[in-house]
Amino acid sequence: MIGLNDSLLRACLPREQGGKGLRVRVALLDPDSDALARRAAEIGESAESLAGGVRLTEARLRELAEVGDVGVWRYRMxxxxxxxxxxxxxxxxxxxxxxxGHESALYKVMEMPHGPLYRGFRRMFEEVIDGAERTI
Structure with a gap:
């Protein structure tokens, strides 16, 4: 979403252009993993095509990292x-x-003082990042 040149979100990243200097962290499925081949089969896509899409996404995020605070990790699960x-x-x-994934309904989960869902999903994301390889 933010990697596209005409994305409305893209202007929020670079401080030099009046943006807020937001930090972006992205976890991508490793294009060389067995999990990617399994995921491709699940959605009826070739592993080569899905891996190419992941590599393209990573390349776009690398370009975006030149103007904003972008970190990208590859995970293998x-x-x-x-x-x-x-x-x-x-x-x-x-x-x-x-x-x-983009066909799935999205549920809004708010951070609350004693809300377990937000904390659980946040913790899971941090664990994925901790076990992943940083590429950008």
Missing amino acids: LPTWRLIRADGTMFVGAFDAGWE
Whole structure:
């Protein structure tokens, strides 16, 4: 979403252009992993095509990192959750056999003093990053 040149979100990244200098962290499925081949089969796509899409995404994010605070990691486990977080709000969708992550309904999860969902998803994302390889 932010990697596209005409994305409305792109202007929020670079401080030099009046943006807020937001930090972006992205976890991508490793294009060379067995999990990617399994995920490709689940959605009826070739592993080569899905791996190419991941590499293209990483290349676009590398370009974006030249003007903003962008970090990218590759992980090797089968994806279960799709997380998009902005401050104390998280949007959560699921990956499952038969549909792509962007086809999943998104649920808004708010940070609350005793709310377990937000904390659990945040912790899971941090664990994925801790076990992943940073590429950008």
